[in-house]
Amino acid sequence: MNTADMTAKIAAGHGFIAALDQSGGSTPKALKGYGIEADAYSNDTEMYALIQAMRARIITAPAFGSGKVVAAILFERTMDSEIDGKPTPTVLHDRGVVPFIKIDKGLQDEVNGVQMMKPMPELDALLARAAKLGMFGTKERSVINFANREGIAAIVKQQFEVGQQVLSHGLVPILEPETNIKSAERAQCDEILTDELHKALDAMSGDAKVMLKLSLPAHAGQYDALVAHPRVLKVVALSGGYNRHDACAELAKNKGMIASFSRALLEDLRFQMTDAEFDAALAEAIDEIYAASTVKSADAA
Template sequence: MHDPKMMDKIENGQGFIAALDQSGGSTPKALKGYGVEADAFSNDDEMFALIHGMRSRIVTAPSFGSGKVIGAILFEKTMDGEADGKPVPTLLWERGVVPFLKVDKGLEDEADGVQMMKPMPELGVLLERAKAKGVFGTKMRSVINLASPTGIAAIVQQQFDVASQILDHGLMPMIEPEVNIKSAERAQCDTILLEEITKQLDALPADRKVMLKLSIPTEANLYAPLVDHPRVARVVALSGGFSRDEACAELAKNRGMIASFSRALLQDLRHSMTDAEFDQSLGSAIDQIHKASTVKD
């Protein structure tokens, strides 16, 4: 059973979801973008302490609690950590932000034009821990590089199979089969993905819903049928390598899709900023992404 207040926020909230879930492999790049070079840490513990400091600064900033951010996706270590003396999921919900957890363990090598998710043998234990900490939902990512009907069907099947397990634990799965925006077959990938997701949604029991996190489609409003599908709680968009200006311009063309940006949200934040400068920069990004999520062309 989903928390009804969190569910209402996710289904009806006028805002977007912040993606703060960079994992071990992408953390050095995220820190570099933040102005922290590799020589600032000598091991993983020091690296994760620095990225946790960045995330804590974000979630405690005044602008983050403005009501424009309705959800946040966390890395496991962030979920287990504290900000402002409180467990991060607790602090988020006190600020009106619904907490999600990244649960995938990374990607397999490409095969049949796609990268499936690696096995998650400890998923059940992680889901129980997340639920106990007040987390509402999860996110898991796989990647589509080519317009392979069999590859895309396999990716979507895997996503929905894991989503079923997540729903069994009382959490909301956010399904993320990312289409690589640099793919020469991007438009065809979008079309095949729509077809495969629709098949899976139509087969879901009437009492189950999922969220979808999708690359912004090449054709505006291609995913409108997913936005309107009764088994979908919300469709959110990843920035996928677009700059914030590019991502917001594309998102604004798509009715019903809201942002779930990572790099595009954080791109102007720097470790050296004063707290006032940091909050002003973050607030400007939040305002721009919020507008693209709620005001459509």
């Protein structure tokens, strides 16, 4: 796929994005969910080999190449790895799946109700390597815990600054200012974030587009105007702690949004499954998430 093909596929949104980007801190939890306990590995090398094997099993499964998964977000190590002797990004291209890479290095401590991204001093080198490997875009995450406008404005400012750096390398950024769905101020956070995102989008120079990865909103239709904004290629939703059934039910209420799920996609997969069992469980998850991404409920705003 060339860049124009990948852009068209994402813009059409006829499917969803698989988030396979668990990094160092979240890898043990992801492996445990997959049925591999911490005593199965003794160092980071062994741990990452196990998570790469899990990702390879997912990416090569029949359902993953069904056309219902339009893109996948990878961890840096996964981008640099191979599956059956081929670079992982090439394998995704061959399966018709657009590759993205997670670029953030984790979160800073909370200030003004939000957690900004840690500094990324080697980002330019990573972006150059990603572009050379055929990656289409990037993803960067920060977190909003409380409805503090100063904090949320700072989050959005940082997201767009990094996004412009990504765009300068010919890649498309997914900006992910996640709202904590457990926050007592969740609805107010959504409203302030929507306002600040509109300001930042309206202030963008040139004609480049970004993507937004947002928590499922407290009120359906909250992000309708963002979905329609001319500087937004696509708005995608994170599951944010919902199980798959509940995440899909919420997603189906929001027109124009497609899924970018991680835990909700992987929750039923286990290392101990036979290939047939694994493929069937993955296919069931993909079908449910695809439906919620493409067929919206009568309750959608």
